[in-house]
Every structure is written in C-alpha cells, then in structure tokens.
Amino acid sequence: MILLTPTLHTDYELLDCGNFEKLERFGSYVLARPEPQAVWDKSLTDAQWNDQAHAIFSRDKGSQEKGNWRLQAKMPERWTFSYATPLLALKAKLALSSFKHVGIFPEQAVNWDYIADITRTMSVDKPTVLNLFAYTGLASLAAKSHGADVTHVDAVKPVITWSRENMELSGLDGIRWVVEDALKFVKREVRRGKKYNGLILDPPAYGRGPDGEKWLLEEQINELLGLCALLLEKDNYFFVINLYSLGFSALILDNLVESHFGKIMNYQSGELYLQDSFAKKLPLGVFSRFSDISV
Structure with a gap:
C-alpha cells in the first residue's frame, strides 16, 4: 500500500489546511473551502486566511453539501487552470460551484x-x-x-x-x-x-x-x-x-x-x-x- 502525491503542479498549491478547511491556490486565485478530513489545527491564523483568500465557501444552514461563495472584487466567475509535464499539456476551465467544487x-x-x-x-x-x-x-x-x-x-x-x-x-x-x-x-x-x-x-x-x-x-x-x-x-x-x-x-x-x-x-x-x-x-x-x- 503506497501514498501518492503530485510533484509538478505549477498552477496549484495547498497553502494550509486544518479546522475542517483547506486554503488553496488555483492559478492566481486563492480559495478557502471545507475539507472534512482536515481535523487538525490550521498553521495560519483566520486573519491570514481571510487576507489571502479571493473566495471563501460557507455551507448553507442545515446542508452538508450546498453553500455559497463570498468573493473579493478581483475574483472572476471563471478562470483557466494549466497542467504541464513532459507527458501532458492540459487546460481546464475552473468555476465556483454551489457544492464547493x-x-x-x-x-x-x-x-x-x-x-x-x-x-x-x-x-x-x-x-x-x-x-x-x-x-x-x-x-x-x-x-x-x-x-x-x-x-x-x-x-x-x-x-x-x-x-x-x-x-x-x-x-x-x-x-x-x-x-x-x-x-x-x-x-x-x-x-x-x-x-x-x-x-x-x-x-x-x-x-x-x-x-x-x-x-x-x-x-x-x-x-x-x-x-x-x-x-x-x-x-x-x-x-x-x-x-x-x-x-x-x-x-x-x-x-x-x-x-x-x-x-x-x-x-x-x-x-x-x-x-x-x-x-x-x-x-x-x-x-x-x-x-x-x-x-
């Protein structure tokens, strides 16, 4: 049984995780969203998360899945992600869904x-x-x-x-x-x-x-x-x-x-x-x- 993690992302970075959330960079934009497996403490403060995040997801009351994003002014509705390795050159449209994805x-x-x-x-x-x-x-x-x-x-x-x-x-x-x-x-x-x-x-x-x-x-x-x-x-x-x-x-x-x-x-x-x-x-x-x- 092995553990695998990507090593060549340039358009993605997991900045911090904890308190059932994760802080991620996709291209130029930083997102904060729920993560049920992150049961430990964050390394950064809540204030540092808020300062960095362009969009923050909050679940609707009573829902385990759906919610809403709180956006900063510079956050677009859609943007492009790139993944490039010696074997692949892929691009994908990213967007903020009501299910946090x-x-x-x-x-x-x-x-x-x-x-x-x-x-x-x-x-x-x-x-x-x-x-x-x-x-x-x-x-x-x-x-x-x-x-x-x-x-x-x-x-x-x-x-x-x-x-x-x-x-x-x-x-x-x-x-x-x-x-x-x-x-x-x-x-x-x-x-x-x-x-x-x-x-x-x-x-x-x-x-x-x-x-x-x-x-x-x-x-x-x-x-x-x-x-x-x-x-x-x-x-x-x-x-x-x-x-x-x-x-x-x-x-x-x-x-x-x-x-x-x-x-x-x-x-x-x-x-x-x-x-x-x-x-x-x-x-x-x-x-x-x-x-x-x-x-």
Whole structure:
C-alpha cells in the first residue's frame, strides 16, 4: 500500500489546511473551502486566511453539501487552470460551484500522468478507454493526448459541456460524450460484448443518474466492478479507480478489485494526498490501479 502525491503542479498549491478547511491556490486565485478530513489545527491564523483568500465557501444552514461563495472584487466567475509535464499539456476551465467544487481534483494529477504514460506505451494504435463518472474530463484528456479512442460518461449534462470546453482549451478533439447513468451504460456495453483497453472510474459516495437512477457506492460498487471486469481487454490494458468516501479504506478496494479481476499485474493501491506549505499531509481518497504494462 503506497501514498501518492503530485510533484509538478505549477498552477496549484495547498497553502494550509486544518479546522475542517483547506486554503488553496488555483492559478492566481486563492480559495478557502471545507475539507472534512482536515481535523487538525490550521498553521495560519483566520486573519491570514481571510487576507489571502479571493473566495471563501460557507455551507448553507442545515446542508452538508450546498453553500455559497463570498468573493473579493478581483475574483472572476471563471478562470483557466494549466497542467504541464513532459507527458501532458492540459487546460481546464475552473468555476465556483454551489457544492464547493471548482472543476478539478488536483490530487488526481498522479493518475493523469499514469494514464498518459500507459496509453502512450501500449502496442495498439488507438487504445479504447472508458472513463466513468468522468466529471470535467482531465483523465479523459490525459488518455486522448496520447491517441486513445475515449468514451466519457457522466450523468450530468452541464458537466459534459464543461468537459468539452476543457477538451477544446487543451487543443484536442474526438472524445465520445455520453450523458447516462454509469451502471446502466456498463450493463449495455457488456451485453454488446464491448471491450476496452483502459477503464477509469471515479464514483461518488452517492448520486443520481439523468433519469433519477440512484447510485449508492457501498451498495453498487461490487456489481459495477464485476461488470467492468467483463469489459477489460486481456492484453494491453489498464484500470484506475478512485474513491473519496470516508467509509472506504484501501483494503476494501483491494478486496473488491482482486475478487473481480483475478490475477493482477503491476498492482498499486493506497491513498492520494496533498501536502501543504507546512508539510501537513491531507488525505484525499483511496485508489487502485494496475496494467499489464510496466511504467
């Protein structure tokens, strides 16, 4: 079991975290927002946070999810994030949502790099990659950047539109967009006998499909992974899954993956984290990934 954190962000920095909040820089703008895993004390004072933050998120009374942003005058509604490494040159539109999210999860950069490295190394001309619960699409763009034929599935139509904008910002094209419940889509692909070289999953703890389908991680993840095992090619393959749910450990994910995929090559699992400027490590979910290609 390993711990992974990105090392090459230039447009992102975790400045401080604690007291159930995190202070982050995205490009030129600093945001303060809730973080349930930051149970320790802040390193900076509240006054220092307020002086630095261009936007501060506060939850609505009685809500665990929705809320509002308090903005400084110089804070735009939208701005652009860049991620550049020797393997990737991605851009994404960021925006302040009523659910505290901004459009990317920066800790996932370790998986963007992994997906890019695996995809470029495959001995097939155009690997087929399926991204489920795909949100605004940085993982889709990582695969597309190295020639993959990408199918991007998300249940929220405006998020698909956002993903398309990120594709265009990154100078890419040709991704297949699907607005559908992920489990329903996978069941249909299995019936069709479809196969993919790469599977990427980032399922939420709970959610709704476009037709009101109910998703509960603990009730449906076992079924979903069983179906995904039927979709994955036997050669030139990779699999990546992330879970951000306080009730799920990496050991649970290990058991699920190993029970459905059998003999696994080059297997990695553990926690993703970000380190703030005071060296505090903020855990941000568990992951599992494997491939028959060693990178």
